[in-house]
Amino acid sequence: MTDFSKTRAAFHLPDGVIYLDGNSLGPLPVAAGERLTRMLTQEWGDQLIRGWNTAGWYVQPRKVGDRVARLIGAAPGTVVMGDTLSIKVYQALSAALDFVPERRVVLSDSGNFPSDLYIAQGLLASLGCGYELKVVKPEEVEAAIDDKVAVTLITEVDYRTGRLHDMKRLTAKAHAAGAITVWDLAHSAGALAVNVTEADADFAIGCTYKYLNGGPGAPAFIYVAPRHAERARPSLSGWMGHEAPFAFDLDYRPAPGIERMRVGTPPVIALTVLDAALDVWEGVDLKDIRARSIALSERFIAGVEAACPVLELGSPRNPAERGSQVSFRHPHAYAVMQALIARGVIGDFRAPDSMRFGFTPLYLGEADVDKAVAVLAEVIDKRLWDTPDYHRKASVT
Amino acid sequence: MTDFSKTRAAFHLPDGVIYLDGNSLGPLPVAAGERLTRMLTQEWGDQLIRGWNTAGWYVQPRKVGDRVARLIGAAPGTVVMGDTLSIKVYQALSAALDFVPERRVVLSDSGNFPSDLYIAQGLLASLGCGYELKVVKPEEVEAAIDDKVAVTLITEVDYRTGRLHDMKRLTAKAHAAGAITVWDLAHSAGALAVNVTEADADFAIGCTYKYLNGGPGAPAFIYVAPRHAERARPSLSGWMGHEAPFAFDLDYRPAPGIERMRVGTPPVIALTVLDAALDVWEGVDLKDIRARSIALSERFIAGVEAACPVLELGSPRNPAERGSQVSFRHPHAYAVMQALIARGVIGDFRAPDSMRFGFTPLYLGEADVDKAVAVLAEVIDKRLWDTPDYHRKASVT
Numbered sequence: 001m002t003d004f005s006k007t008r009a010a011f012h013l014p015d016g017v018i019y020l021d022g023n024s025l026g027p028l029p030v031a032a033g034e035r036l037t038r039m040l041t042q043e044w045g046d047q048l049i050r051g052w053n054t055a056g057w058y059v060q061p062r063k064v065g066d067r068v069a070r071l072i073g074a075a076p077g078t079v080v081m082g083d084t085l086s087i088k089v090y091q092a093l094s095a096a097l098d099f100v101p102e103r104r105v106v107l108s109d110s111g112n113f114p115s116d117l118y119i120a121q122g123l124l125a126s127l128g129c130g131y132e133l134k135v136v137k138p139e140e141v142e143a144a145i146d147d148k149v150a151v152t153l154i155t156e157v158d159y160r161t162g163r164l165h166d167m168k169r170l171t172a173k174a175h176a177a178g179a180i181t182v183w184d185l186a187h188s189a190g191a192l193a194v195n196v197t198e199a200d201a202d203f204a205i206g207c208t209y210k211y212l213n214g215g216p217g218a219p220a221f222i223y224v225a226p227r228h229a230e231r232a233r234p235s236l237s238g239w240m241g242h243e244a245p246f247a248f249d250l251d252y253r254p255a256p257g258i259e260r261m262r263v264g265t266p267p268v269i270a271l272t273v274l275d276a277a278l279d280v281w282e283g284v285d286l287k288d289i290r291a292r293s294i295a296l297s298e299r300f301i302a303g304v305e306a307a308c309p310v311l312e313l314g315s316p317r318n319p320a321e322r323g324s325q326v327s328f329r330h331p332h333a334y335a336v337m338q339a340l341i342a343r344g345v346i347g348d349f350r351a352p353d354s355m356r357f358g359f360t361p362l363y364l365g366e367a368d369v370d371k372a373v374a375v376l377a378e379v380i381d382k383r384l385w386d387t388p389d390y391h392r393k394a395s396v397t
Numbered sequence: 398m399t400d401f402s403k404t405r406a407a408f409h410l411p412d413g414v415i416y417l418d419g420n421s422l423g424p425l426p427v428a429a430g431e432r433l434t435r436m437l438t439q440e441w442g443d444q445l446i447r448g449w450n451t452a453g454w455y456v457q458p459r460k461v462g463d464r465v466a467r468l469i470g471a472a473p474g475t476v477v478m479g480d481t482l483s484i485k486v487y488q489a490l491s492a493a494l495d496f497v498p499e500r501r502v503v504l505s506d507s508g509n510f511p512s513d514l515y516i517a518q519g520l521l522a523s524l525g526c527g528y529e530l531k532v533v534k535p536e537e538v539e540a541a542i543d544d545k546v547a548v549t550l551i552t553e554v555d556y557r558t559g560r561l562h563d564m565k566r567l568t569a570k571a572h573a574a575g576a577i578t579v580w581d582l583a584h585s586a587g588a589l590a591v592n593v594t595e596a597d598a599d600f601a602i603g604c605t606y607k608y609l610n611g612g613p614g615a616p617a618f619i620y621v622a623p624r625h626a627e628r629a630r631p632s633l634s635g636w637m638g639h640e641a642p643f644a645f646d647l648d649y650r651p652a653p654g655i656e657r658m659r660v661g662t663p664p665v666i667a668l669t670v671l672d673a674a675l676d677v678w679e680g681v682d683l684k685d686i687r688a689r690s691i692a693l694s695e696r697f698i699a700g701v702e703a704a705c706p707v708l709e710l711g712s713p714r715n716p717a718e719r720g721s722q723v724s725f726r727h728p729h730a731y732a733v734m735q736a737l738i739a740r741g742v743i744g745d746f747r748a749p750d751s752m753r754f755g756f757t758p759l760y761l762g763e764a765d766v767d768k769a770v771a772v773l774a775e776v777i778d779k780r781l782w783d784t785p786d787y788h789r790k791a792s793v794t
Binding site: 012014017019021024025027028032033036037040041044045046048049050051052057082083084085086087090094110113114115117118119121122123125126127128129135160207209215216217218219220233234235236237238239240242246247248249250251252263264265266267268269270271273341346348350351 | 409411414416418421422424425429430433434437438441442443445446447448449454479480481482483484487491507510511512514515516518519520522523524525526532557604606612613614615616617630631632633634635636637639643644645646647648649660661662663664665666667668670738743745747748
């Protein structure tokens with residue numbers, strides 16, 4: 001049984017803050033600072049260039065990848081870290097398309113995170129040759145999988161609504177239609193009991209700064225199913241994915257297996273922080289995470305609906321069809337969220353009218369949920385959001 | 398006049414080590430640890446998601462880019478940070494090819510860093526359509542620039558020999574032939590008085606973990622000449638390069654200017670370290686760097702040639718044709734380098750037979766050079782390299 005009091009103590013949570021935005025940026029793990037200081041002084045500082053061997057920097061993308069692998073139900077040696085999620089989308093989609101050279105359609109949905117769509121648009125424009133990105137509504141994906149689809153590029157959990165795709169079912173449908181699947185797990189890894197092996201996913205990618213708490217801009221991951229690993233062509237063929245990077249050959253030869261998905265020099269400092277953040281996951285059972293995430297989300301929905309009838313649930317009501325976040329809609333969602341943040345309840349706004357609240361069992365409990373509901377109710381009841389300060393246009397968050 | 402005693406004091410240099418490998422990985426800036434601790438606790442820890450606005454994370458790639466811009470002779474607003482050098486090669490080459498759609502040849506040389514060639518191979522294979530990567534010897538580049546060449550992809554300083562291309566001259570030749578230039582400044586930025594504006598370069602890219610001391614895996618930079626910035630197509634079209642990332646539109650529209658070369662979420666932690674490392678460059682005149690780099694390199698060459706006639710200079714003898722590193726060749730270069738490292742003189746080995754020594758005026762002086770020469774002479778004279786331990790095959794460094 002996961003000890004959630006222990007995991008909560010592993011994070012720095014500012015006084016007076018209820019943090020319901022861990023689905024956007026996880027909080028600072030208490031151990032990160034010391035770990036990073038040690039890395040800076042004892043590894044970089046003292047070992048200098050030798051750290052690539054002696055401190056294990058060179059193998060870090062694979063070692064940290066193995067730790068992420070456990071959290072997405074992947075076998076060791078099938079996940080590697082690096083770059084950003086957008087880059088990994090490009091790699092995965094590009095490699096996936098090679099497996100179905102006679103087809104031209106990439107299928108995605110309008111609930112996908114825009115960056116995935118942008119990257120697909122850029123890649124397909126580069127490829128030319130009649131490639132097409134077909135974007136349907138989330139609920140139409142299943143019906144749209146036909147024998148014209150080369151690759152499905154789907155984010156399991158909708159960033160705006162929390163709507164959850166059935167990865168296993170859609171993958172089976174895609175395979176039956178002769179298509180390859182690329183799953184974006186940005187809002188899944190660390191939030192659900194993801195199992196890419198059981199779902200038979202072909203490629204999976206994700207970021208680590210949300211539920212995995214790796215810090216702002218933490219490195220991404222890519223999973224390639226073992227059956228594809230030796231055939232996947234790395235379109236971003238950097239030297240770290242070469243069979244023998246330090247032979248400095250003039251011609252590229254992909255490394256065996258997942259290593260070929262490495263590109264440039266790994267982000268050692270960021271991977272060190274992430275590694276410290278992953279320590280918190282030791283002893284954590286993903287089934288416990290999922291159960292508690294549902295309990296907290298249900299409690300929040302019930303509380304908000306009882307206290308604030310003006311708010312409209314923007315997420316699926318059935319928890320089995322939802323990730324670990326809950327959205328509520330309000331015509332002045334931006335202003336309401338500003339009022340909440342000013343009172344220490346941090347969620348985020350997503351245009352045009354959604355307030356998004358993430359539930360992260362590693363460091364949130366019932367008392368946090370109840371407090372958040374109470375503050376939200378007060379903000380709505382007393383129209384505390386209706387001040388000029390809170391009506392400015394959304395900028396960056 | 399640059400105060401080199403001040404810059405030297407800004408780095409952590411382990412006792413008993415003479416570090417001649419700052420051209421591979423610069424040393425730890427003393428201020429990095431405190432800066433990073435502050436960022437972790439006061440920014441990530443306390444501001445959480447709000448840090449994107451309140452701590453300036455979102456604009457960091459551009460702000461740090463402006464600091465790098467000064468070091469490569471670029472105007473503010475023309476450089477942006479992110480990803481790795483290999484990724485930036487892909488972006489720059491891909492964008493450059495669009496400017497010359499009727500041509501099919503990318504010209505590079507065998508002294509280019511292999512990752513640049515690998516990335517070009519991968520990109521051209523993806524594009525199909527008869528694209529060709531033509532790799533000539535470094536000394537043949539100028540003659541090979543003809544009206545078939547779409548893009549020249551050249552690293553200014555040869556990673557193995559230190560051989561320096563004449564950026565201004567080759568750029569002029571390329572432009573006269575109707576080609577676009579992509580300059581890799583990996584071994585130039587912070588080592589030479591680079592001036593991309595004066596050289597009229599079209600695109601330039603580089604890493605920051607060598608002479609700029611940003612730490613292992615520090616983010617890369619990309620420069621786009623202002624005349625191209627509004628027309629350059631970002632093939633890696635991630636959301637951070639979108640005109641309005643937080644509008645979450647389904648279609649990609651490139652941001653104005655250099656911002657379109659951003660891809661995914663920026664590596665905030667790594668950029669923070671780099672920013673601390675760039676503080677050291679305040680008040681540093683690149684002309685002083687170049688003058689002192691030449692003085693140190695000349696002293697080293699003279700010393701080694703006097704003391705170790707068995708070693709063959711692998712770099713151009715004329716300092717005007719050399720970057721900030723010197724290579725010497727020896728049939729057992731790997732073993733000799735191991736013996737040196739064991740005695741605190743850290744350079745590196747590059748297959749098949751080169752020992753590479755970098756001269757970084759920010760933290761090296763004449764006494765370091767003389768000591769390095771003395772140790773090398775002893776290793777050679779007494780055949781200290783000839784032990785089984787030093788003959789193992791090169792692994793990672």
